[in-house]
Amino acid sequence: MSQLAEFLATNQNKNVEELKELLRIPSISAQSEHKEDVQTAASWIADKLKNIGMEHVEVIQTEGHPIIYADWLHQENAPTVLVYGHYDVQPVDPVHLWETPPFEPTIRDEKIFARGATDDKGQLFLHIKAVESLLKSEGKLPVNVKFCIEGEEEIGSPHLPAYLTDNKEKLSCDVVVISDSDMWDKGVPAITYSLRGLCALEVSLHTANTDLHSGSYGGGVQNANHLLVQLLSSLHDTNGKVNVAHFYDDVVELTEFEKEQMKALGLDEEKVKESLGLTDLTGGEKDYSYAERISSRPTLEINGMWGGFQGEGTKTVIPNEAHAKITCRLVNNQQPKKIQELIKKHLEEFAPKGCTIKVSLQDTGNPFLTPIDSPMIQKAAEAYQNVYGKSPVYKREGGSIPIVSDFNQALNVPVVLMGFGLPGENLHAPNEHFHLENFNKGILTICSFFELIKK
Amino acid sequence: MSQLAEFLATNQNKNVEELKELLRIPSISAQSEHKEDVQTAASWIADKLKNIGMEHVEVIQTEGHPIIYADWLHQENAPTVLVYGHYDVQPVDPVHLWETPPFEPTIRDEKIFARGATDDKGQLFLHIKAVESLLKSEGKLPVNVKFCIEGEEEIGSPHLPAYLTDNKEKLSCDVVVISDSDMWDKGVPAITYSLRGLCALEVSLHTANTDLHSGSYGGGVQNANHLLVQLLSSLHDTNGKVNVAHFYDDVVELTEFEKEQMKALGLDEEKVKESLGLTDLTGGEKDYSYAERISSRPTLEINGMWGGFQGEGTKTVIPNEAHAKITCRLVNNQQPKKIQELIKKHLEEFAPKGCTIKVSLQDTGNPFLTPIDSPMIQKAAEAYQNVYGKSPVYKREGGSIPIVSDFNQALNVPVVLMGFGLPGENLHAPNEHFHLENFNKGILTICSFFELIKK
Numbered sequence: 012m013s014q015l016a017e018f019l020a021t022n023q024n025k026n027v028e029e030l031k032e033l034l035r036i037p038s039i040s041a042q043s044e045h046k047e048d049v050q051t052a053a054s055w056i057a058d059k060l061k062n063i064g065m066e067h068v069e070v071i072q073t074e075g076h077p078i079i080y081a082d083w084l085h086q087e088n089a090p091t092v093l094v095y096g097h098y099d100v101q102p103v104d105p106v107h108l109w110e111t112p113p114f115e116p117t118i119r120d121e122k123i124f125a126r127g128a129t130d131d132k133g134q135l136f137l138h139i140k141a142v143e144s145l146l147k148s149e150g151k152l153p154v155n156v157k158f159c160i161e162g163e164e165e166i167g168s169p170h171l172p173a174y175l176t177d178n179k180e181k182l183s184c185d186v187v188v189i190s191d192s193d194m195w196d197k198g199v200p201a202i203t204y205s206l207r208g209l210c211a212l213e214v215s216l217h218t219a220n221t222d223l224h225s226g227s228y229g230g231g232v233q234n235a236n237h238l239l240v241q242l243l244s245s246l247h248d249t250n251g252k253v254n255v256a257h258f259y260d261d262v263v264e265l266t267e268f269e270k271e272q273m274k275a276l277g278l279d280e281e282k283v284k285e286s287l288g289l290t291d292l293t294g295g296e297k298d299y300s301y302a303e304r305i306s307s308r309p310t311l312e313i314n315g316m317w318g319g320f321q322g323e324g325t326k327t328v329i330p331n332e333a334h335a336k337i338t339c340r341l342v343n344n345q346q347p348k349k350i351q352e353l354i355k356k357h358l359e360e361f362a363p364k365g366c367t368i369k370v371s372l373q374d375t376g377n378p379f380l381t382p383i384d385s386p387m388i389q390k391a392a393e394a395y396q397n398v399y400g401k402s403p404v405y406k407r408e409g410g411s412i413p414i415v416s417d418f419n420q421a422l423n424v425p426v427v428l429m430g431f432g433l434p435g436e437n438l439h440a441p442n443e444h445f446h447l448e449n450f451n452k453g454i455l456t457i458c459s460f461f462e463l464i465k466k
Numbered sequence: 467m468s469q470l471a472e473f474l475a476t477n478q479n480k481n482v483e484e485l486k487e488l489l490r491i492p493s494i495s496a497q498s499e500h501k502e503d504v505q506t507a508a509s510w511i512a513d514k515l516k517n518i519g520m521e522h523v524e525v526i527q528t529e530g531h532p533i534i535y536a537d538w539l540h541q542e543n544a545p546t547v548l549v550y551g552h553y554d555v556q557p558v559d560p561v562h563l564w565e566t567p568p569f570e571p572t573i574r575d576e577k578i579f580a581r582g583a584t585d586d587k588g589q590l591f592l593h594i595k596a597v598e599s600l601l602k603s604e605g606k607l608p609v610n611v612k613f614c615i616e617g618e619e620e621i622g623s624p625h626l627p628a629y630l631t632d633n634k635e636k637l638s639c640d641v642v643v644i645s646d647s648d649m650w651d652k653g654v655p656a657i658t659y660s661l662r663g664l665c666a667l668e669v670s671l672h673t674a675n676t677d678l679h680s681g682s683y684g685g686g687v688q689n690a691n692h693l694l695v696q697l698l699s700s701l702h703d704t705n706g707k708v709n710v711a712h713f714y715d716d717v718v719e720l721t722e723f724e725k726e727q728m729k730a731l732g733l734d735e736e737k738v739k740e741s742l743g744l745t746d747l748t749g750g751e752k753d754y755s756y757a758e759r760i761s762s763r764p765t766l767e768i769n770g771m772w773g774g775f776q777g778e779g780t781k782t783v784i785p786n787e788a789h790a791k792i793t794c795r796l797v798n799n800q801q802p803k804k805i806q807e808l809i810k811k812h813l814e815e816f817a818p819k820g821c822t823i824k825v826s827l828q829d830t831g832n833p834f835l836t837p838i839d840s841p842m843i844q845k846a847a848e849a850y851q852n853v854y855g856k857s858p859v860y861k862r863e864g865g866s867i868p869i870v871s872d873f874n875q876a877l878n879v880p881v882v883l884m885g886f887g888l889p890g891e892n893l894h895a896p897n898e899h900f901h902l903e904n905f906n907k908g909i910l911t912i913c914s915f916f917e918l919i920k921k
Binding site for chain 1: 662696698699742747764775780784791
């Protein structure tokens with residue numbers, strides 16, 4: 012890799028200057044006044060891909076913001092990597108809290124400050140730079156590479172899933188690599204190998220045909236709030252387990268290795284308590300550690316509930332309706348739609364006498380898991396080791412990024428989440444930034460990964 | 467009573483014309499644009515009291531609307547009756563639903579239509595007419611009479627309770643008579659001998675110092691909604707009884723006579739179900755009949771509860787606070803402030819681990835009961851029998867009229883609620899009216915009552 016190393020050393024400043032160009036484009040996907048800016052960012056990326064030598068570059072218009080495709084497929088016997096990233100960014104409010112303007116990239120303390128610096132322009136651009144560096148220093152790539160880049164990640168990727176299922180052939184590959192996540196700590200890389208899935212429901216409960224006066228009817232008729240409390244209290248048992256039949260049937264338990272990994276990470280519960288102002292972390296299942304519960308166990312949360320009078324003072328009303336919003340975080344191999352049905356069935360079965368209930372099924376998102384011992388994960392780990400001198404930690408993320416499992420399911424290949432961000436880089440917040448060390452090491456790590464997986 | 471009967475027969479039309487005058491004054495206490503009208507009504511009443519021969523007539527200004535006092539105290543050895551009523555009325559919206567304008571009293575089918583016709587100008591005025599008729603036909607009253615009339619009943623009587631406690635001597639009497647309630651049915655008089663009291667609380671429950679993301683923390687930390695559900699579900703047992711220690715300690719059970727009375731009234735549960743769109747009336751305590759539960763049993767109702775997200779769609783939030791508003795209907799001899807403390811103690815004791823709770827104590831109102839066999843109730847029953855040819859039914863009202871027990875407690879005498887309204891006379895609604903038959907019979911009944919209680 013000496014030619015490559017030389018090329019990178021020579022071009023470090025130029026790479027950062029180019030990243031600044033991209034960061035200057037206010038491609039906020041959520042705000043219609045920035046629609047043109049999002050297009051500009053897409054064109055900028057497409058031009059860049061052409062300039063570095065990628066082929067079949069396309070800007071695919073959608074009803075929202077465009078998807079960009081490009082490929083380089085000249086290694087017939089080598090595997091194909093598909094790189095996903097996004098060029099859209101979050102809004103910048105509250106602007107007055109930014110130390111330097113969000114779209115005027117500024118370097119301080121070896122960090123580049125700008126909206127999108129780490130999420131995800133910086134992390135996406137390092138892949139483009141890895142490909143450029145390899146092509147320009149060695150004339151070819153060790154593997155085949157496809158890019159699939161979207162401009163709607165921050166608004167929930169409304170058009171990408173359909174694009175994936177409609178273009179399975181075109182996007183076919185051996186591995187999907189995404190850099191849109193965090194390292195564990197400064198100098199300690201991380202591979203996120205699991206994300207939780209999601210399903211959402213709403214339940215509405217009705218009693219009489221109108222709210223009733225608690226003087227005239229109190230003690231005689233059912234109160235929708237009382238019945239909802241009764242119904243909701245049936246959803247968990249006293250050990251914090253979800254009390255819905257068959258809810259846990261498909262849950263894959265942690266392997267011994269995973270448990271060891273999780274323990275080794277040494278999550279500091281005292282620090283968590285302090286930051287949240289809590290005296291204990293006793294939510295969820297009693298039989299599992301906090302670290303397990305927030306990442307590898309499924310949950311059922313009442314995100315909202317309401318019924319009756321919420322105004323100031325007193326209203327002696329017996330409400331005739333009450334509502335609750337419920338979401339679950341799900342883990343492999345739970346199926347969101349199956350879980351929704353189980354919960355619906357439970358709610359209907361446990362509905363107290365004297366009311367009618369209506370359950371509406373809402374969003375779902377699949378959980379995602381690439382086993383730690385899968386070859387692609389192991390090659391990514393080796394690449395980190397080569398560049399950072401340290402094996403990555405393997406972590407499970409409690410949140411959901413539905414697009415990850417969409418790639419997994421549409422293309423039926425492992426997805427490797429190689430994060431180069433650092434915790435505390437203020438994504439979605441003022442003063443977002445990205446450590447330049449990880450921008451540069453990220454380019455090297457991706458180059459190394461490509462080398463390692465070639466056959 | 468022949469002189470009296472003749473006087474009444476002669477003056478029937480004149481009495482109705484005078485009632486119309488009073489009904490023409492739009493004395494809506496809740497609307498500041500009618501402040502002068504309320505004063506006008508007060509002056510009208512005061513003038514009327516002077517004209518009929520009442521003495522010491524006073525219009526007592528308050529920070530709101532005036533209280534009117536008057537007396538006639540020339541029967542040294544006879545008891546003293548204090549008559550309470552109110553000359554203020556409810557607003558008239560929606561005006562377009564009135565068949566004739568609310569302040570243009572109109573007679574149709576022997577009913578007088580106007581705002582305040584039955585609540586309470588008509589029912590108050592019949593007392594004034596009874597006194598006038600006796601004074602003018604017989605030159606004197608059989609008993610001593612005091613009037614205490616307010617103009618703020620429809621806005622919760624903010625100034626009357628203090629007036630009562632500050633003027634115990636002046637208002638001292640042997641019985642308070644109030645006509646601001648209903649008969650049982652056409653031709654069937656009723657005495658309301660019990661009202662439920664009231665107490666209100668609000669409970670707020672807090673967990674972490676902020677709402678949390680259900681991906682990052684779900685399964686690890688407590689959800690305020692879950693804890694509130696747990697807490698609220700502790701308030702009732704599976705038999706519908708309030709599960710707060712000592713809640714029922716002071717409850718006076720119904721006497722056998724009361725139970726018989728209640729049964730004899732034959733409340734039509736099928737009709738209630740139909741009107742409310744319910745298939746059963748299973749709220750409250752399983753061991754008591756519906757009729758008992760809505761009138762003679764105390765209740766605890768969650769009038770409102772809320773926590774977390776109530777908007778459209780899904781928000782994967784773990785709420786850090788949740789709230790509930792609670793009111794109880796109370797019966798003799800429960801003490802509202804004691805009950806509040808018991809509930810507060812329960813909420814604090816049952817507060818789940820992992821949260822802090824705050825309980826705020828709000829309004830209270832005492833329950834009211836004058837025993838059916840008390841002499842004043844029996845005399846009132848006799849008066850009804852004399853005029854209507856029928857004994858009244860004795861009923862308990864599930865609602866609360868705090869001012870009734872305020873009289874009871876401040877003056878330490880029985881209060882007799884002799885209603886002359888009829889169910890369906892649209893009080894607080896468009897097309898309020900009062901049956902003239904009961905206006906005329908009401909005058910006679912009050913005259914008869916005065917005669918019956920003189921020693």
